Amino acid sequence: MIDLIAALALISTPAADAVPPALVRPQPTQATSGQRIDYSAWTELLQDIVFNVGLSDRTIPPTVILTGTRINTGNDSRYQYEGNRVVYHLMSDEYEAAITEYRRDLETLPDRINFDRLSSNEQLAYWFNLHNVAVIEQIMLSYPVTRLNRLDAHGTNESLYEAKILTVAGVPLSLNDIRLHIVFPQWDDPRVMYGFFNGAIGGPNIRRRAYTGTTVWSDLDSNAAEFINSLRGIEIDRRHLEISHLYAEARDDLFPDWPNDIEAHLRAYAQDGAADEVREGGPIEADVEEWGVADLINGSRRCTGGAGDLQLQSYSASGTRSSSPCAIMPTNARILVDFVIQRRLELIRSGAYGRVFVRDIPTEDPDDVQTDNSEE
DSSP states (O other), X not given: OOOHHHHHHHHHSTXXXXXXXXXXXXXXXXXXXOOOOOOHHHHHHHHHHEEOOOOOOOOOOOOOOOOSOSOOOSOOSTTTXXXXXXXXXXXXXXXXXXXXXXXXXXHTHHHHSOGGGSOHHHHHHHHHHHHHHHHHHHHHHHOSOSBGGGOBOTTSSSBTTTSOOEEETTEEEOHHIIIIIIIHHXXXXXXXXXXXXXXXXXSOOOOSSOOOTTTHHHHHHHHHHHHHTSTTTEEEETTEEEEEHHHHHTHHHHOOSTTHHHHXXXXXXXXXXXXXXXXXXXXXXXXXXXOBBSSSSTTOSOTXXXXXXXXXXOBOTTSOBOOOGGGBOOHHHHHHHHHHHHHHHHHHHHTOTTOOOOOOOOOXXXXXXXXXXXXX
């Protein structure tokens, strides 16, 4: 059995791109503890702070001309109506404290349990949840922010994704360490890339529930289907099949036989218009990016502008409604919410709401077998 400390030691060395052996996932026969981690507290937080935008209809949003001001605080990219959003501007001090406390609890978990005896699925769910709570905490601490590829980790001069903001089993880790050096090399399944929320609209969805060892693969299937069937996943441009830049980042570990591996992966999930674009093919360009923050108001400091009669309710941990002036829906948030409501009504009328993606999952690990998916 390779232990967690030995594995982390490999990541802590400057030249290391190997996996930390203490964090090396066990083979099915090695995971004998039967322990399961309860993430219900994280699920409760996510359900409070994540707005479910729903599935993309792959419609390019029209250009909106605003009159009366030259200041536009909304996100005007072609992906502005895709991907779930975190309501940072409504998060009270109690929520901020709860998220920080939860990140610390996850960070120290391997010090309190026999981590390397957890099943492969339990370990995978742990890394997703630790990564995602750290991303949300970092953005929350620096908010309001607009573009995350320009954001330094809180209190540092290093990139949000490169700074060593976590310490697991005594080893400093960055968000990129978790994705690129721990998870991608060990779980050689392309679906794992969809478990990492990077905080931006252009990345995989943040779900409204935590990953768990029993649901991790069905949740990844759901996230993969949502992402691939959105504009930020794939689209045709000038006879090229344009796909997310995140696929190129995962190429060496998850798509080694490029482009055959990525084409097969996209075909497995693409439906309707997205499937047509994959079949049409053409040279692949992994250059689709959108680094706008996945929130409701695009990190606007003018969140009190454009007040309407729609309001988002914000509550502290004690159940007291927030007195924040941002609780009144700003114009840019109201446009998104109105669009989502209208799209849901159209899906309900057409009978397409609640679409479920089902895919057979070949695996040797009995914990990996799942039969259904959710759309969160």
